[in-house]
Structure formats: C-alpha cells, structure tokens
Amino acid sequence: xxxxxxxxxxxxxxxxxxxxxxxGWRRGLRPxxxxxxxxxxxVGILYPFVLGAYYAFLNYAAVVPRPVFVGLTNFVEVLSxxxxxxSVRVTAIYAVTATVVETVLGVGIxxxxxxxxxxxxxxxxxxxxxxxxxxxxAGVIWGLMFNPQFGVLNHVLGLGSTxxxxxxxxxxxxxxxxxxxxxxxxxxxxxxAGIRSLPKEPFEASAVDGASWFYMFRRLMLPMMWPYxxxxxxxxFMDSLKxxxxxxxxxxxxxxxxxxxxxxxxxxxxxVNLNYSQGSTYMFLLWAIVFLTARYLVSVLGKAQRRAAGxxx
Amino acid sequence: MAAKELTPGQxxxxxxxxxxxxxxxxxxxxxxxxxVWMVLLALKTNADQITTFFAFTPTLKNFGIVLxxxxxxxxxxNFTDALFNSVINCVGAVLVSLxxxxxxxxxxxxxxxxxxxxxxxTILSFRFAPELxxxxxxxVIYNQLGLFDTxxxxxxxxxxxxxxxxxxxxxxxxxxxxxELEQAALLDGYTRRRAFMMVALPLVRPGIAASAxxxxxxxxxxxxxxxxxxxxxxxxxxxxxxxxxxxxxxxYYNLTAAAALIAAxxxxxxxxxxxxxxxxxxxxxxxxx
Numbered sequence: 001x002x003x004x005x006x007x008x009x010x011x012x013x014x015x016x017x018x019x020x021x022x023x024g025w026r027r028g029l030r031p032x033x034x035x036x037x038x039x040x041x042x043v044g045i046l047y048p049f050v051l052g053a054y055y056a057f058l059n060y061a062a063v064v065p066r067p068v069f070v071g072l073t074n075f076v077e078v079l080s081x082x083x084x085x086x087s088v089r090v091t092a093i094y095a096v097t098a099t100v101v102e103t104v105l106g107v108g109i110x111x112x113x114x115x116x117x118x119x120x121x122x123x124x125x126x127x128x129x130x131x132x133x134x135x136x137x138a139g140v141i142w143g144l145m146f147n148p149q150f151g152v153l154n155h156v157l158g159l160g161s162t163x164x165x166x167x168x169x170x171x172x173x174x175x176x177x178x179x180x181x182x183x184x185x186x187x188x189x190x191x192x193a194g195i196r197s198l199p200k201e202p203f204e205a206s207a208v209d210g211a212s213w214f215y216m217f218r219r220l221m222l223p224m225m226w227p228y229x230x231x232x233x234x235x236x237f238m239d240s241l242k243x244x245x246x247x248x249x250x251x252x253x254x255x256x257x258x259x260x261x262x263x264x265x266x267x268x269x270x271x272v273n274l275n276y277s278q279g280s281t282y283m284f285l286l287w288a289i290v291f292l293t294a295r296y297l298v299s300v301l302g303k304a305q306r307r308a309a310g311x312x313x
Numbered sequence: 314m315a316a317k318e319l320t321p322g323q324x325x326x327x328x329x330x331x332x333x334x335x336x337x338x339x340x341x342x343x344x345x346x347x348x349v350w351m352v353l354l355a356l357k358t359n360a361d362q363i364t365t366f367f368a369f370t371p372t373l374k375n376f377g378i379v380l381x382x383x384x385x386x387x388x389x390x391n392f393t394d395a396l397f398n399s400v401i402n403c404v405g406a407v408l409v410s411l412x413x414x415x416x417x418x419x420x421x422x423x424x425x426x427x428x429x430x431x432x433x434x435t436i437l438s439f440r441f442a443p444e445l446x447x448x449x450x451x452x453v454i455y456n457q458l459g460l461f462d463t464x465x466x467x468x469x470x471x472x473x474x475x476x477x478x479x480x481x482x483x484x485x486x487x488x489x490x491x492x493e494l495e496q497a498a499l500l501d502g503y504t505r506r507r508a509f510m511m512v513a514l515p516l517v518r519p520g521i522a523a524s525a526x527x528x529x530x531x532x533x534x535x536x537x538x539x540x541x542x543x544x545x546x547x548x549x550x551x552x553x554x555x556x557x558x559x560x561x562x563x564x565y566y567n568l569t570a571a572a573a574l575i576a577a578x579x580x581x582x583x584x585x586x587x588x589x590x591x592x593x594x595x596x597x598x599x600x601x602x
Contacts, residue, residue, distance in 0.1 A: 030505070031420035035432055038417035038480065041472055042435055049442065051450035109340060112333050119334040123341050128591060130344055132584035133577045134534035134551050140558065140573050141351045144566050150363045152350055181347065190600055193592040197601075231599045242443040245536045249555055263537075266445045271541055276449050283446035290441055 053287075055280035062274035074281040084282070086257050087265040090172065091286075094247075094261060095240040098179040102236055105180065106187025107229060113188070114195050124192075131185045139246030142178045146250070166251055171258045175247045179240060187232040194228025195221070227305045234297045241290055262286045351577075354570035362567045375571035379557075384572075387565065388556035390545055392572060395553035399576075401464050402539075402549055403532040406471035407479075407525050414479040415521070419509065421480070422487025433484065437597070440477040444537045447473065452541055462544035470538045475528035478597065482527075485598025486520035487513065523590030530580040550576040 056074055060067035078084045113120045113127075130138065145153045146165035154163050165174045202220050211219075244263040247253070253260035253268060260268070262282055270279025354362060356371035378384050385391045417436075421429050451470060452461070460466035490513055498508035514521075536551040543552065554576050557569040584591065592600050 028426075031424045031426040031429065034416035034420035035429075037413040038436065038476070039432060041413055041476060042432070044469070045439060045447065045473060046435070048447050048450040048454060051454075052446045055450065105340075109337070112337050115330060115333060117330060117334050117337075119337050119341075123337055125585075125588070126341075126345065128584060128588070129348060129581060131595075132530060132534075132580050133348075134536060134580070136534075136536035136551050137554060137573045137577050138347070140554055140569060141347045143558070144354060144570065145347060145350060147566075150564075150566065152366055155366050181344065185344070186595060189592050190596055193600055228600055231596050235596070238441045242441075244444065249536075249558075263443055263445055266443070266449075267541075270445065270449045271452075276453070279445065279449055283443050283449070286443045287446055290443065291438075294441060 052280050053284055055277050056284040058277050060277040060280075062276075067277070070277075074277050075285075078278065078281045078285070083257060083260075084265070087260050087262050087282070090257070090259060091241060091243075091261045093172065094176060094179075094243060094259075095237055097173075098176050098183070098240045098243075099233060099237045101176070101180050102184045102187050103229065103233055105184045106232065107191050107225075109184065109188040110191035110195060113192055127185045128189060129185075130182050133182070135182055135245040136249050138178060138182050139249035142174075142181070142246070143250050146174060166255070168255050168258060171251050171255060175250055175259050178246050178250065179243065182246070183236060183239075187229075187236065190232040191225060191228050194225050198224050224308050227301060227308050230297070230301045230304050234294070234301060237297065238290060238294060241293070242286065351570050351574055354567055355574045357567045359567065375567045376575065379568055379572045379575065384557075384568065387568070388553070390548050390553045390556050392550070392553050392575075394546075395548050395550045396575070398464060398467075398547050399533055399549040399551075399579075402467040402471060403529050405464065405468040406475045406532050407528050409468060410472060410475040410479045410528060411521070411525055414476055415483060415514075418480045418483035419487050419513065422484040422490075423492065433480070436477045436480050439473045440597070442473075444473070448538065448541050455542060461542060462547050464547055466542055467539060467547065467549070470542060471532045471535065473538075474531050474535055478528045478531065478594070479524045481597040482524035482594050483517065483520055485593065485601065486517040489601075490516055519590065523587045523594055526583050526587050527591070527594040530583050533580050 057069055057071060058067040059070045059073070109127075113124055133141075143166075145151045148154060148164050149161050151165075153159070153165065154161060164170065198221070202224075203216060206216050206220060242263050243261055244267070247259055247261060248264055248267070251259045253264040257265075263286065266279040266282035266286070268279075269275050269282060353367070353369075355375055356373070357365065357369055358372055358374070361369040379392050382391075417432070420426070421433050447470070455461040455466050460469070494516070495508040495512050498512045499505070503511065533549075534551065535549075539549045539552050543549070548556075550572075554569065554572045557565050557572050587594070
C-alpha cells in the first residue's frame with residue numbers, strides 16, 4: 001500500500017513538534033482506559049443479568065409482597081414440573097431440526113450458487129431478503145399465509161380449507177419451517193463466502209490426478225469448508241435455543257404447549273402469570289444450557305480450524 | 314471470450330447444471346413468495362382480501378389507513394409515531410455503541426492486555442444470552458427509574474444487540490490493520506491519539522459504516538425488548554405491526570400486510586446496500602469475505 005502514509009499535520013512545511021514521551025506505566029494502562037466506557041456498559045447490563053439470576057433464588061411474584069430467599073426451592077419445583085420438561089423437549093426438537101435442515105439446505109444452496117450460473121448470480125442478490133426482515137414480521141406474514149380459510153398456502157397447495165398448519169401435531173413443524181425460511185440464507189452466505197476463499201491449488205492438483213467431483217468434495221472441500229459450516233451451525237443452534245419472536249407471534253406457545261419453547265415458557269411465567277422467580281429459573285436453566293453448548297461447540301470449532309489449517313491434532 | 318478462472322467446486326456447463334438451476338429456482342420461489350404475498354395482500358381492499366388470491370384490483374388505500382388516525386383508532390398505537398420511535402431508538406443505540414465500542418474494539422484489536430479476552434467474550438455473551446433473563450429484572454428496574462416505555466430505556470437495552478456486533482466486527486477490522494501504519498505515523502511525530510484519528514480510523518471507515526448499518530438493522534428488527542419494556546406511547550414498529558393482527562375480532566389482513574411492508578422496508582434497503590460486508594458482519598468478524 002502506498003497511499004497510507006499519513007499526511008503532514010500542517011501544510012506550512014515546519015516539521016511537527018515531537019510528542020512528549022509517554023511514560024511506560026501510562027502506555028500499559030492505555031487499553032484499559034480505552035475499554036472503560038465499554039466495561040461500564042457491560043456492568044450496566046450485567047447488573048440486571050445478575051439480578052435475574054438472583055430472582056431464581058427468591059419467591060418473587062406479583063402476589064408476594066415481600067419476597068424472601070428460598071434457596072433452591074424454585075429449581076426443585078421447576079425441575080420436577082412436567083411442563084418444564086415439555087418445554088425442554090420442544091426447544092431441543094426445534095433447535096436440532098431447524099439447525100440440521102438449515103445447514104443441509106444452506107450448504108446445498110451455497111454449492112449451487114458457487115457454480116455462478118446466470119440464475120445463481122441473479123438469485124444471490126436477493127438471497128438474504130428473508131434474513132433481513134424482522135423475524136416477528138416474518139411470523140406475521142407466514143401467519144397470514146397459514147390461515148386455513150383465507151391463507152394462500154392451502155389454496156396454492158390444494159389442501160382445502162380445513163388443513164390447519166398451526167394445529168395440534170403440526171404447529172411445531174410449521175414454526176420450524178418459518179425458521180428455515182428466515183435463516184437458511186444465513187448459512188448459505190457464510191458457507192458461500194467460505195468456499196470462495198478456499199485456495200485453488202489443491203483442487204487443481206487433484207483434478208490433474210483425475211479425481212472425481214465427489215471425491216474432491218468429500219476429501220478436500222468439506223474438510224476445508226468445515227470451519228465455516230461450524231460457525232454457521234454455532235450461530236444457528238444458539239439462536240434457536242432461545243427462539244421467541246416468530247413462534248410467539250404465530251402460536252404464542254400453543255396449541256396446548258406444543259410450541260412452548262423455554263423463552264416462551266419464561267415469558268408466560270414472568271410476564272403473563274407475573275411469577276418472576278419461576279420465569280427467572282427457566283431462564284437461568286436455559287442460560288446454563290446455552291453456555292455449556294457454546295463452550296462445547298467453540299472447542300469443536302477450534303479443532304476444526306486447526307485441522308483445516310493443516311496441522312494434525 | 315477467454316475461459317473464466319473457476320473457483321473450487323465450480324464446473325462448466327453440463328446437462329446437470331440445468332437441474333441445479335431448477336433446484337435453485339425452486340428455493341428462489343419458496344424464498345420470495347411470502348414477500349410477494351405480503352405486497353399483494355397490502356394492495357387489496359377489505360373485500361378482496363378474503364375472496365381473491367392473485368386476481369384483484371390493487372389499491373394503495375391501506376397504506377393511508379395504517380399511517381393515519383384511522384389506523385391509530387384500530388390498534389390504539391400511532392404507526393407514524395412508531396416509525397419515528399424506531400428511528401430514534403435505533404440511531405441512538407447505534408451511536409452510543411459506536412462511541413463506546415470503537416475505543417474498546419481498537420484496544421482489543423491492537424493489544425493483548427490482561428483481561429482483554431474476558432471483556433470481549435463477556436460482550437459476545439450478550440448476543441447469545443436469553444433475552445428474558447435480562448428483561449424481567451429490567452422491567453422491575455425500569456419501573457423504579459421511570460424508564461419504562463421511554464426511548465432512553467430502549468436505547469439502553471438495545472446495547473445488548475448493537476454493542477457486541479459493533480465491537481466484534483470492528484475488532485476484526487482493527488486486527489487486519491498492520492500496526493506499522495500507526496508506527497509510521499508516530500515516527501512522523503504524531504501523537505498516539507492523532508495516529509488513531511488520522512490513520513487507523515479512516516482506514517476502517519468501511520467497517521464502521523457496515524457494522525453501524527447492520528447494528529441498525531438488528532436493532533430495528535428487535536421485538537422481544539420493546540414487547541415487554543414499552544407500553545403504548547413509545548412502541549416501535551415491530552410491536553406496532555402485530556397490533557393489527559388482533560383488532561377486536563375483526564381481521565385486517567390487508568392492513569397488517571401494509572404495516573409489515575412499511576416496517577420491513579428500511580432494514581431491507583440498508584441490508585442490500587451493505588451486501589459486500591454482510592458475511593463478515595453476520596459472523597461477527599469470524600468469516601472474512
């Protein structure tokens with residue numbers, strides 16, 4: 001780069017004054033000083049966060065005028081409640097299904113787009129549109145389309161006017177479908193960027209050696225792409241564990257508790273039933289799940305990155 | 314025409330590529346149909362919305378209703394005010410995050426100091442924490458401080474959305490910047506601060522713009538924070554749109570679609586304008602495209 005030399009501070013031609021030397025202790029302090037505002041904000045956000053964790057150990061609810069410390073009572077209560085375990089089950093099914101489907105479709109779409117056909121190049125420009133719409137608005141639109149009588153889906157697919165997309169037994173799959181609609185492009189553009197950044201030489205070498213396309217995909221491309229896929233998987237899995245927006249607007253957790261994910265359960269406990277402590281217990285447990293999953297997935301990612309970079313574990 | 318160089322996995326035309334295009338086309342239809350449907354529904358009259366699917370006479374009346382007092386009467390939320398609130402909240406939240414986040418991102422990108430990773434990962438963890446864990450106590454705190462249903466309250470809580478994004482993306486940009494550039498400036502007699510302001514900052518300007526705009530999109534699209542932490546006076550658009558769904562037994566599908574379309578346009582326009590930077594932004598700097 002040749003254009004990056006700093007301009008002279010003054011145009012008069014006099015050499016700039018030499019800066020006063022900065023003492024070493026101040027230099028060492030510099031990154032901390034720069035981070036102070038951010039740390040203050042962090043504290044401002046951590047305070048309610050810690051308070052929320054603390055609520056899980058109180059009997060805090062709108063009907064309790066003076067909440068007291070109750071130890072692990074909430075946890076015992078919640079963990080022995082089948083409704084909570086139903087929520088865990090719904091959340092797990094939702095997160096695993098959505099992540100797997102989105103990853104498979106996203107990688108497939110990325111591979112197809114990488115061919116750069118005319119269709120692909122046009123499509124690439126609008127690929128991200130569903131991703132950039134608010135999930136709650138996506139939920140609203142799909143809700144209008146799911147409507148059995150007036151919705152367009154039953155009409156277009158010829159399902160009559162009684163097929164209920166959000167009925168018992170189907171609702172969970174329908175909200176997963178909406179998740180897939182929104183977030184598959186996320187996986188696709190990440191993986192596509194990954195494919196395009198791969199070095200060409202290994203592929204040329206194996207093409208010279210007469211390797212089949214599938215062999216190259218399996219043995220070269222997939223291992224080299226794996227870190228990119230994993231980044232997408234981590235984001236998608238963590239986010240679907242705490243899904244709320246489009247599920248809430250589509251079903252509000254129903255019918256029954258068929259789509260009552262953990263965050264919707266916490267919402268019902270805290271905001272609808274005004275039992276803050278029970279809601280916070282849900283969130284504390286969900287936070288623990290998210291935290292442990294994140295640590296595991298990040299360690300997997302680290303290994304994959306080292307492998308893709310060529311060093312053996 | 315000279316044969317274009319192919320990236321790994323690319324192949325030249327074959328009958329199979331026709332099939333691949335058809336598959337892509339299938340996804341294309343699935344992906345865009347709901348958006349097309351939203352536009353169609355927004356252009357229908359009250360009668361047409363339940364009797365027609367694709368053939369109808371379009372009208373722009375719904376947009377007028379949504380943005381006027383008539384819409385306010387139906388939903389008890391003024392949609393124009395909601396748009397205004399969203400703009401204030403999101404611009405405010407992004408500005409606060411930039412002022413606070415740029416120095417922190419620079420410090421983390423330039424130096425490995427004790428605790429730097431802790432600070433960065435704490436910021437990142439906000440992105441992945443379940444929102445309700447923070448909202449419930451904030452609901453109590455906001456009611457005590459009088460921040461419930463205010464724009465200031467929303468700007469504060471939206472830091473959870475905008476800060477991690479801006480700090481992490483900008484850190485990756487500052488890391489890419491060779492330290493020699495600033496050292497050259499220091500040799501030329503610049504102070505540290507001037508070297509940062511005149512050399513480092515201008516060079517990461519694309520990163521700042523992209524991360525600010527992406528943070529704006531995510532702040533705009535946020536739903537769960539305002540759902541609980543605003544009442545009816547400072548409701549942003551995402552909540553205002555859903556108000557059209559439950560209009561006292563009467564269904565206003567066309568109005569809902571019109572409101573959804575208006576609310577969806579700003580993020581869509583912004584996103585399309587920063588497409589080059591999206592991958593890096595969406596992955597928090599993990600994937601550098």
